[in-house]
Amino acid sequence: MRWIRRLLVGVVLLALGVAALAAGACRFVLPERFAINAPMAHQMFGLGGVDASDDLLGQQIELAEGFGIGLFAEGLRIPRFLRFTSEGDLLVTTTRSGRVVLLFRDADGDGRSDGRRTLLEGLDRPQGMDFLDGFLYVAESGAVGRVRFDPVARTTLGDYERIVEDIPAGGNHYTRTLRFGPDGWMYVSIGSSCNVCEQDDPRRAAIVRYRPDGSGEEIFATGLRNSVGFDWRPGTGELYATDNGRDLLGNDFPPCELNLVVQGGFYGWPYANGDRELDPDLGAGHEEEVRASLPPAHPFRAHNAPLGITFLRGDGVPAAYRGAALVALHGSWNRTKKDGYSVVSLHWRGDEIEERAFATGFERDGDVIGRPVDVAEGPDGAIYVSDDYAGAIYRIAHGEASRSAPASAKTRRREHPLGAIPPAERLAAAKRGRFLYTEHDCASCHDAGRAAPGVLPVPLSDLSARYDVGELASFLAAPTPPMPAFPLSEQERRDLAVDLLERHP
Ligand code: HEC
Numbered sequence: 001m002r003w004i005r006r007l008l009v010g011v012v013l014l015a016l017g018v019a020a021l022a023a024g025a026c027r028f029v030l031p032e033r034f035a036i037n038a039p040m041a042h043q044m045f046g047l048g049g050v051d052a053s054d055d056l057l058g059q060q061i062e063l064a065e066g067f068g069i070g071l072f073a074e075g076l077r078i079p080r081f082l083r084f085t086s087e088g089d090l091l092v093t094t095t096r097s098g099r100v101v102l103l104f105r106d107a108d109g110d111g112r113s114d115g116r117r118t119l120l121e122g123l124d125r126p127q128g129m130d131f132l133d134g135f136l137y138v139a140e141s142g143a144v145g146r147v148r149f150d151p152v153a154r155t156t157l158g159d160y161e162r163i164v165e166d167i168p169a170g171g172n173h174y175t176r177t178l179r180f181g182p183d184g185w186m187y188v189s190i191g192s193s194c195n196v197c198e199q200d201d202p203r204r205a206a207i208v209r210y211r212p213d214g215s216g217e218e219i220f221a222t223g224l225r226n227s228v229g230f231d232w233r234p235g236t237g238e239l240y241a242t243d244n245g246r247d248l249l250g251n252d253f254p255p256c257e258l259n260l261v262v263q264g265g266f267y268g269w270p271y272a273n274g275d276r277e278l279d280p281d282l283g284a285g286h287e288e289e290v291r292a293s294l295p296p297a298h299p300f301r302a303h304n305a306p307l308g309i310t311f312l313r314g315d316g317v318p319a320a321y322r323g324a325a326l327v328a329l330h331g332s333w334n335r336t337k338k339d340g341y342s343v344v345s346l347h348w349r350g351d352e353i354e355e356r357a358f359a360t361g362f363e364r365d366g367d368v369i370g371r372p373v374d375v376a377e378g379p380d381g382a383i384y385v386s387d388d389y390a391g392a393i394y395r396i397a398h399g400e401a402s403r404s405a406p407a408s409a410k411t412r413r414r415e416h417p418l419g420a421i422p423p424a425e426r427l428a429a430a431k432r433g434r435f436l437y438t439e440h441d442c443a444s445c446h447d448a449g450r451a452a453p454g455v456l457p458v459p460l461s462d463l464s465a466r467y468d469v470g471e472l473a474s475f476l477a478a479p480t481p482p483m484p485a486f487p488l489s490e491q492e493r494r495d496l497a498v499d500l501l502e503r504h505p
Contacts, residue, residue: 057394058402060369061361064345066318069359070111070403072384072395073103077466079386079393081177081308082376083129085151090376091119092386092393093126093138095175096471100126100138102154103393106380111395111403119156120147124169125478128178128188132212139178139188141478142169144214163214168193168201172481173226182237185209189241191226195481196246196270196281205269207241207261223267223293224259229309229374233348234323240297242306242327245273247482249280251335255299256306258327258346258353268293275299298353303332304340308374308386316381317398321345326358328372328385333482338363343372343385359385359396391466417468418501426498433499440486460504472497 061069072090073079080095088105090113100120103113120126120138128139136149136156144164148157167176173191181187192205199205206222207230230241239261245254246269254273261267271279271286275295283290300306308328312321324347331340341363347354362370371389378384382397418426437443443450451457467475473493479485488496 060364061359061394061402062357063396063402064356064358067359067383067396067398068400068402069394069396070400071392072106072111073113073116073393074391076101076391076393077471078388079373079391080175080388081127081129081374082384082386082393083131084376084378085131085149085154087151087154088379089151089154090378090384090393091129091136093129095125095127096467096474097121098123098126098474100129100136104154106395111397111400113393117154119149119154120160123160125174125474127175130178130180130186132180132186135212137178137180137186139176140167141174141176142167144176144178144186144188144210164188164210164217168204174478175228177228177230179230180212181209181239182232184212186212186214187220187230187239189224189227189230191224191228191244192269195248196279198270198282220263221261221265221267223265223269223272224261225269227259227261228307229327230261231309231311231325233325234311234313240309240311240325242300242309243267243269243296244305245302246270246279247303249273250302251337252302255296255302256304257296257300258298258306258309259294260297262294265294266292268295298346298355300327300329300344300355301339303335305330305332307372308376310375310377312377312383314377314379314381316377317383320347323348326375326383328375330371330373330388331363331368338366338368341368341371343375359394362387362389416501416505417464418498418505421469421498426502429495429498430502431499432492433495433497433502436488436492436496437499440488445483460500462504464501464505467497467501469494469497469501472500 057069063069077094078096079092081093083091090103092101092103094101098121099118102117102119104115106112107114124140124142126138126140130137134148135146137144137146143162145160145162147160150157167190171193177189179187187207187209189207190203202219205225207220207224207227209218209220210216224243225246226244227241230239232239241259241261243257243259245256259267270282272290272293273279276290276293278290306327307330309325311325324345327344327346329340329342329344332338343359345356345358370387373386373388376384382395385394444452445455446458446460448457476493476496
């Protein structure tokens, strides 16, 4: 059976772009550029509302001068993008569970959301959202849908209808961000399907736009590997988008990017990285295109993973922040020492963009407590940040002290996600799942002592705090890179999920 294991390890490494290692030479140490150092669940204490207390937050998170932080909402399952309704409620997509959740505004003034309601469910990994003419629009992995929305009653009206159904899905980078531009077009960012490759579908690694009814598709800009966040700069109307640089080229290269996105612009991927530097894998022969490509407006440090970006328009922040942008840095996995895991502010000084720390401390000495995803400015002037690692939304307000949590918020626990499955069924599923775990050699990345040479194992733990069976099965259908996807049936993914939740609750 050893050759099977080797073959599987080989497939996995191939997925990481390390074909040469497939021979499986023992005692082989992977070079730095293949470093995997992803956050591990056991390091986190801010998990899913279990004990993400404000007291800890205030001590852990360092903020720009004059700002204080509190927990607006917690116990959310992998919250991603944010959008305020006209009534001041906050919508959040919980991408892996397929939902759009409405968090009630804080009417009683304790800094916390007063309740929540699931607005939409059963969507295919929804992420970006926006409003136009009484509709709530949602970007799913392979579609855009819309539904009438009543912000006062906090309900949808009528059926959710998909108005674009053929957005290329699958592969890496399966989340789609959607925003209406000042020009009335609906912009949708569609990331690449891979780390670095030639795409067959020109709409991948691009920002595409549509009329509000889903017609009139146009490719707006290309060469954008994964521009998860974008926003228009107030005053100038310029479109700025974050972009995640490619992996597996070392700790400090290439930079992630902020791009000033113009119609027809080509931003270099997959032939160039950073400021028009030829890509070592695919650049050769494409020198001309690379010369004509547009360099970043601002480089972020390599592997920082900038996601959501929001320009500050209100007057709840000091003058120095008005017109500045806040960017959520999700944090690195392909770097020996973790980096990112913060929110930064960008300040325009003529042609220069200055990057400053806004909220740091989500990672300290390799321990991760949070991963910022999106930033929104509330009607109350405060800044809201989603964290898909801690399952929380933070509220960061100027002129307020960091808040203390009411005791009740610290003690909420969830039911065990396997509790509802009859014991015999649960046992049988876990057995089949355990077999699949061995067959696919998941241990080569996840079990200390069984990890493939040079790979830092990513221990699995505390899974039930963030996943139920369906959510874990959905994770396995489209894992977060660098974890490769495995050819598993829906039943097999559920069996694996039961086994994992059984062993790593
Ligand atoms: C090539 C290495 C690799 C292999 C093989 C692999 N994984 Fe992973 N897996 C990862 C990495 C890295 C992450 C963390 C991704 C991230 O940054 O969120 C991960 C994350 C996960 C998570 C989510 C953990 C959490 O705390 O949210 C689960 C569950 C998981 N893997 C299960 C599996 C199963 C089941 C298999 C086998 C079918 C498997 N993995 C095979 C690398 C791997």
